[in-house]
Amino acid sequence: MTAKKSASKTSREQLIDRYMTDVLEKEAFPASIYKFCKEHNFREEEFYAHFGSFDGLKRGIWSSFFQATTDLLDKNKEYESFSNKDKLLTFYFSFFELLALNRSYVLFSLSGKQSLLRNLHQLRGLRKRFKGFAGALIADGNSGKSLKITERNPAVFSEAAWLQLLFLLRFWIEDVSPGFEKTDIAIEKSVQTAFDLFENTPLDSILDFGKFLFKEHMA
Secondary structure (H helix, E strand, O other): OOOOOOOOOOOOOHHHHHHHHHHHHOOOOOOOOOHHHOOOOHHHHHOOOOOOOOOHHHHHHHHHHHHHHHHHHHHOOOEEEEOHHHHHHHHHHHHHHHHHHHHHHHHHOOOOOOOOHHHHHHHHHHHHHHHHHHHHHHHHHHHOOHHHHHHHHHHHHHHHHHHHHHHHHHHHHHOHHHHHHHHEEEEEHHHHHHHHHOOOOOOOHHHHHHHHHHHHHHH
């Protein structure tokens, strides 16, 4: 006889919120799903209705950051009229503003005992979604090019955009400037450089971005 699955009363958002709060208050990741569920008074089946593991939940947190960012962009009535460069800039500024609201969790989850590279597994969902977003911008940019030879490969450039996001994430993690103003500068300069490369006019912005990075490294 097959047991009927009861409807989950705990939402995905509630699980994420409780997990993040738990991590920050205890300064440690939960030891087991059983203990986590018991402590917060919900059934394990409610957890598994949304996530198959804690790793899945961690990936879900970063996917929710992306979703919340794109939801904000969708609410901006002027966003669709922006150039592709301004769309990417707006995404980055909105995304890092959201991360700033959750900075304590982000720093703990990415800057713990393991290096950033070893923690990248939790960004897999974000990577897929962001590459889709960047690829759409690149495809749109290609549509405005009159010659096939000047078009850019969306797969290649979306991967480059992902590496750019990782660079900016690392920069933001290490940024101690008021209001993360240096991250804002890094966003503006890196996006300008990326779009100059896309349009084959890279020299000035690459030199400018390089000088900025050298100055920050020597500070």
